[in-house]
Amino acid sequence: MQLPSWFPKTLGGGSVVFRQKLTRRLNGTKTVGFVSLRYTILANHFSPLNAGVRHQSKVSASLMKEERLKIWRALSDLFLDTEIDELTFNYIARSISESELSLSEAEEILWYEVYPVLESNLRSVAGVWEGWSDEWLLQNLPAPVRPSAIHGGSSIVKEIKQCWQQVAKAYEGQNA
Known part of the structure; x- marks a missing residue:
């Protein structure tokens, strides 16, 4: 090659x-x-x-693949073609807490590992709504990243940022 x-x-x-x-x-x-x-x-x-x-990534390389999969699985719910509710935000926050990641480490995984692969699902007319299999997530995440692409003003970036604020709020409520 x-x-x-x-x-x-x-x-x-x-x-x-x-x-x-x-x-x-x-x-x-x-x-x-x-x-x-x-x-x-x-x-x-x-x-x-x-x-x-x-x-x-600044996230510890010691985070085992199984633990990373749990985080990917939870964060991937933000990219499903479904209505996201408080239960989803609480589930993601609980998954972050159980992983022993900090909120900022989880946010880094969201933007640099999950977002680049799954954001296109939100642009699709008939996007995935039932979730991705563990095998698919392991095969496709993390992905090559263009860091500037996640700091734009697109509607998808804005939507994910708003969802992340809800996750952060749920996380703080659970860990207060």
């Missing part, structure tokens, strides 16, 4: 890097990108859209 010239061979001091080609369809457009993972499981993500830009 021929890698683009911008794709690094190593990440900082000769760390071992695994490369994987990703092909995804989004709104009928084929997108090809690459993901690099350090052996430590903490990921640096690359794609042609953010060539050379690295985002390294």
Whole structure:
């Protein structure tokens, strides 16, 4: 497989890097990108859209895959094609509390791991409403990220920010 010239061979001091080609369809457009993972499981993500830009999650790499799946599962409810209610916010807040993540760590997972993959469901005419399987979440999360994409003013970003405020309020109420 021929890698683009911008794709690094190593990440900082000769760390071992695994490369994987990703092909995804989004709104009928084929997108090809690459993901690099350090052996430590903490990921640096690359794609042609953010060539050379690295985002390294500050969330502890020691968070086991099972624990991360629980958080992904809970946060993914914000992207279902359903009406989100107080029960959903309480469930997400309880999942964060049980994971022993801080609220800011959970928010980072929301924006840098879950949002880039699932936000397109909210733009779909017939989006997923029953939820994603654990296998699907494990296979598709986390995803390559363009950090600037999550700070825009789109209606989806605004909606998720409003939902997050409700989750934070429920979290604070549960942990007061």
